[in-house]
Amino acid sequence: MTEAKTELLRVEGLKKYFPTPYGILHAVDDVSFMVRKGETLGIVGESGCGKSTLGRAILRLQEPTAGRVFFEGYNILGYHKNSMKTLRRDMQIIFQDPFASLNPRMSVSETICEALLIQKLYSPRDKEGQRKRVLELMELVGLAPRLINTYPHELDGGRRQRIGIARVLALNPKLIVCDEPVSALDVSIQAQILNLMQDLQEELGFTYLFITHDLSVVKHLSDDILVMYLGQMVEKAPVEALFERPLHPYTQALLSAIPVPDPDFDAQRITLNGELTSPIEPARGCRFAKRCPRAQEACLGADIPFRELEKNHFVACAMV
Ligand SMILES: Nc1ncnc2c1ncn2[C@@H]1O[C@H](COP(=O)(O)OP(=O)(O)OP(=O)(O)O)[C@@H](O)[C@H]1O
Numbered sequence: 133m134t135e136a137k138t139e140l141l142r143v144e145g146l147k148k149y150f151p152t153p154y155g156i157l158h159a160v161d162d163v164s165f166m167v168r169k170g171e172t173l174g175i176v177g178e179s180g181c182g183k184s185t186l187g188r189a190i191l192r193l194q195e196p197t198a199g200r201v202f203f204e205g206y207n208i209l210g211y212h213k214n215s216m217k218t219l220r221r222d223m224q225i226i227f228q229d230p231f232a233s234l235n236p237r238m239s240v241s242e243t244i245c246e247a248l249l250i251q252k253l254y255s256p257r258d259k260e261g262q263r264k265r266v267l268e269l270m271e272l273v274g275l276a277p278r279l280i281n282t283y284p285h286e287l288d289g290g291r292r293q294r295i296g297i298a299r300v301l302a303l304n305p306k307l308i309v310c311d312e313p314v315s316a317l318d319v320s321i322q323a324q325i326l327n328l329m330q331d332l333q334e335e336l337g338f339t340y341l342f343i344t345h346d347l348s349v350v351k352h353l354s355d356d357i358l359v360m361y362l363g364q365m366v367e368k369a370p371v372e373a374l375f376e377r378p379l380h381p382y383t384q385a386l387l388s389a390i391p392v393p394d395p396d397f398d399a400q401r402i403t404l405n406g407e408l409t410s411p412i413e414p415a416r417g418c419r420f421a422k423r424c425p426r427a428q429e430a431c432l433g434a435d436i437p438f439r440e441l442e443k444n445h446f447v448a449c450a451m452v
C-alpha cells in the first residue's frame with residue numbers, strides 16, 4: 133500500500149491587487165488550491181494573467197492583498213517578515229532568465245557557495261566542505277566538475293539554468309516555484325532541463341509549482357494543472373482529465389494551439405477573437421466572455437462560481 137501523500141501548500145482566496153493611476157489592477161483574484169508533497173501543480177495561462185504575481189505572492193516576495201497561504205499547515209501570511217528567514221530556505225524560486233538572476237562577476241563555485249553561506253549551512257572557513265558540496269551539487273544538475281571556476285557568460289543558456297537550479301538545491305528546499313524556467317531555452321535544451329527537474333523531484337522529493345504559458349511543457353511534469361485567465365482560476369484538473377476533457381472554452385483554445393506532430397490529425401485550432409478585458413477594476417462576470425465563442429447573457433453581470441463538475445475537476449464557466 134502506498135502512503136497517502138500529505139499536503140505541503142494550501143492557498144486560499146489569494147488576491148494581489150496593484151494600485152495604478154487608472155484604478156486597481158486585479159493581478160491575482162481569489163485563487164485557491166492545494167499541493168501535496170512531491171507533486172507538481174502546473175499553472176498555465178497567457179502573458180499577463182498573473183502567474184508570476186501568484187508565485188511571488190505565495191513566497192511573500194510581494195505581499196498579498198488578501199487570502200491565506202498555508203505551508204506545512206501554518207498560515208505564513210501571519211508570520212512577521214523577519215521570521216520568514218528559515219521559510220525562505222524551504223520555499224525557493226527559479227526564474228525564466230538565469231542570466232538575469234546570476235551575478236556575472238561570480239563563478240559557478242562562488243554562486244553556489246553564496247547560497248550555502250547565506251543560509252549558514254557551512255562555516256565561511258570550511259572551504260573544503262563547501263567545495264565538496266559544490267561539486268556534489270554540480271554533479272546532481274549535470275555540470276562537469278571542470279566548469280567549477282567558469283563565469284555565466286562563458287556558459288550556454290542550458291548550463292546557466294543548471295547553475296540556477298544548483299543554487300536552489302544548495303538550500304535543500306521543499307517547495308520550488310519554477311517561473312517559466314525553460315521558456316528562454318532552445319527546444320532541445322528545454323527537454324533536458326525538464327528531465328533534470330523531474331529526476332531531481334523523484335530523487336529528492338521536491339514539490340513544484342510550475343508556471344508556464346506553454347501547456348505542452350507541463351504535460352509530462354504535472355500531476356494537476358490550474359488554468360488562469362486575467363487573474364482568476366478558470367479550470368483545474370488532474371493532467372490527464374484536463375488534456376482529455378477540457379471543459380472551459382479558454383482551456384480548449386489553449387489546447388488546440390499545441391502543435392500536433394501527426395500530419396493526418398485534423399487539428400481544429402480555435403482562434404480567439406474579440407478584445408481583451410482590462411485587469412483594471414474588471415466588471416463582474418466571466419472575464420473571458422468577450423473572446424469566448426460560447427458566451428451568452430448568463431456569462432455577464434454576476435461572478436461565475438468555480439464548481440467541481442467531475443471529481444477533482446473544477447471549472448468556472450456558466451455554459452458547461
Ligand atoms: N508591480 C506591479 N505593478 C502594477 N502592475 C503589475 C505589477 N506586476 C505585475 N503587474 C500586472 O499584473 C498583471 C499580471 O502580471 P504577471 O507578471 O503576474 O503575469 P504573467 O502571467 O506572469 O505574465 P508573463 O507570462 O508575461 O510572465 C499584469 O497585468 C501586469 O501588468
Ligand SMILES: [Mg+2]
Pocket residue numbers: 183184185311
Ligand atoms: Mg510571468
